Amino acid sequence: MQLNQVIIVHKARDPYSKMWAEKCARQLEKRNCRVLLGPSGAKDNPYPVFLASGMQNIDLAVVLGGDGGALAAARHLAPEGIPILSVNVGGHLGFLTEPFDEFKDTEEIWDRLLEDRYAIQRRMMVQASVFEGDRINVEPVSDCYLALNEICVKPASADRMITSILEMEIDGEIVDQYQGDGLIVATPTGSTCYTLSANGPILHDGMEAIVVTPICPLSLSSRSLVLPSGSVVSIWPLGDYELNTKLWMDGVLGTAIWPGQRVDVRMADCHAKFIILRENNSYYQTLREKLQWAGARIRYDNNHRN
Structure with a gap:
């Protein structure tokens, strides 16, 4: 992946998300990347302006927030084929986002993207x-x-x-x-x-x-x-x-x-394209964690696994 022009969107009125967005912008600009930065929320929609003002192709959208931010990004960016890296920064449930722990070393993330060490999940x-x-x-x-x-x-x-x-x-x-x-x-x-x-x-x-x-x-x-x-x-x-x-x-x-x-x-x-950073990405693990599946109230050992 090239990183010549990148959208960075943070959760509106969330200082923590904004801080990380600004940090990412500074790092990418040092790598000679043009960054389009702005908030996304119920009353903030930066995508029409970003897409209209792009002087060159947009290589990536980094969305820092929760599922709502990921949904908004998909609606606007999927027709353009722009991949989305959505990270749970200030979000709640996080069904559509990468865990924040996978994103803390942002310099390594940019290296992984440049070296194509990631997966893309296409969603209908x-x-x-x-x-x-x-x-x-x-x-x-x-x-x-x-x-x-x-x-x-x-x-x-x-x-x-x-x-x-x-x-x-x-x-x-x-x-x-x-x-x-x-x-x-x-x-x-x-x-x-x-x-x-x-x-x-x-x-x-x-x-x-x-x-x-x-x-x-x-x-x-x-x-x-x-x-x-x-x-x-x-x-x-x-x-x-x-x-x-x-x-x-x-x-x-x-x-x-x-x-x-x-x-x-x-x-x-069109399909939404989400970048996956986790090496062991499991849909069923997501269900267990996000829906808090606990199983029966009485737990039994499965000795047949041995």
Whole structure:
């Protein structure tokens, strides 16, 4: 990997993350690397400016924060094919980040990257667009929204909790109507986030598949569906007379959905690229640690291993 121009993003309003970002910037600048430095958060989005002002190709994005920062970086940088080194500095759960212990010797990290001593993990993403009416209208009336975790269609209101009525099609065939808090259309990466909290299945993040999970449905027969990655999930809001239905991407508001419109969700044309520094990177170890799996309350010795 070359390090001619690098993005460094730190968690907004987090002094510790900012300190490490500035340290990394100084080190890279001494190596004749042009650095684009800025905060990322709910009210801070540096990526459009960085991508527009880049005088040359961006070789790497270093994201210092938590999972939210990694998700934002993936949405903006995946279409450009920019690899992301996401490190848990000031974050909480850290499903998508490298442990901070792997990053402390930053000078060694730059040497490893220059010598290609790392791995890249490609993660599937989903994209969504809003269309008017039936499938005769093939031109979207909205932007294309990318998500690494999930696209969610659910209502939002400032003064009350709203039950939504949504009809779902898969590849043009009506599957079911849901009455409840909304629908989640997730990737395998997102299966351990909002989908998991809604009783959805856990999918290995190396898979390519789509998971559709209803949120608190008013029916015991409504269950999650795991679909092939080539499926197109269409969601129609029904009975929304107050225009409360919204499209969300990784928990960020995308757009409002009007009556007579539908949302089409499918596998994205691009993948997020995450740099892996750990030599023994294990998905199952991540599950054990992050989800705090403890097993049975009574522990038994497995003597058959010997």
